[in-house]
Amino acid sequence: MVLLFSGTFSLPWTEPLLLILSRFVGPLAGTLSGVVLLRLAGHLTARDALFTVVAAVPAWALALTAAASWSVGFDQADAGQRLSWFGSSSLLFLILGWVAGTVCLAIPLNSLLASRRPLPLRIMQTVLLAAPAALILGALMMMPPMLGVLGAVVLLIAAMRQGRPVPQPATAPPPSVPLTVPAANRRGMGAAALALLLVGLACAVFAVTGSIWAPGVTNSTHAMNLGLAYGAFAAIPLLVLAGGVLAPRLGPTTPWAILLSCAAMAVQGFAQLLGAGHPSQWPATLVAAALMGFAIALPLGRVVIGGRFTRIAVVTMMGLAASAVGIQLVAMSGFLAPVGSAVLLIWAWRSGNTRQPDVGNVSA
Secondary structure, eight states: OHHHHHTOTTSTTHHHHHHHIIIIIHHHHHHHHHHHHHHHTTSSOHHHHHHHHHHHHHHHHHHHHHHHHHHHHHHHHHTTOOOOTTTTOHHHHHHHHHHHHHHHHHHHHHHHHOOOSOHHHHHHHHHHHHHHHHHHHHHHHHSOTHHHHHHHHHHHHHHHHTTOOOOOOSSOOOOOOOOOOOHHHHHHHHHHHHHHHHHHHHHHHHHHHHHHHOTTOOSHHHHHHHHHHHHHHHHHHHHHHHHHHHHHHHOTTHHHHHHHHHHHHHHHHHHHHHOTTOTTHHHHHHHHHHHHHHHHHHHHGGGOOSOHHHHHHHHHHHHHHHHHHHHHHHHTHHHHHHHHHHHHHHHHHHHHHSOOOOHHHHHO
């Protein structure tokens, strides 16, 4: 993620470093972390845990080799060159990595299943589960590293929470009361959501078709930039309304999260107004993605266990990791805003039509 946000992809050492980090070091560290968590939870014996960690090294090394072979072959084909033996061996390395991954997963899966079936049936069952699981993990590894960094956050939170006793309240908790909104507020929120839905749909339509009918729009790219910019700006009041609805559930950090997400939409709208090809558009989009990432991470900070410094450090890493999702959200904000407006409109309508319990009868 640091390499992505620093814009160093043009440097010659970036691609091999990114391959090593995201295709070998990261997956191997994640495997080690997962095995340790399973071992501490008592789901794996020491022998099975050691075997899994040792077997993961050649499995991920072969996966890295397959990814490097694919990258070399793609570059050679793109340049019109004849494929070298390494560039043409991606499938071979992929099959070898798949086999090694299946072997690596077979032992821990056999322990987790704890089946009492005969040995041949247990072996068949384990292989039938380990083979597709290894293929899925390998496919996820071939994708951009955003999935890996989010998975690392999940493992980190699980590691911090494992072994912690669940606090028991001294007295019985009060009965859960559903969130209620006054009828006048529901009507106003529904009207605002409907207006934002129409504005968002207009922006989305303009982004797709504005080059055909809108005066002053030079081409489809210009129309897309303008439509996405106006759609991002239109998403700001939607986020404010959604924050008012979600605040009781997300906790006291909700206003700060909404402020960061609104700032992200403002920066993204500015980036789209700059136009495609402008040297500042991509850096501004990355800033918007980072703001959105930290907006996502702030409400999740309440699940982090530890002191103040630990919570700040983990939430900071969570924000950087969530920026991978933030890139997708800010890039598609002009098309996602109408969807959010429709959801808020349906919520306001259903809340207004849900029959509230008779307090007098309940008391009686």
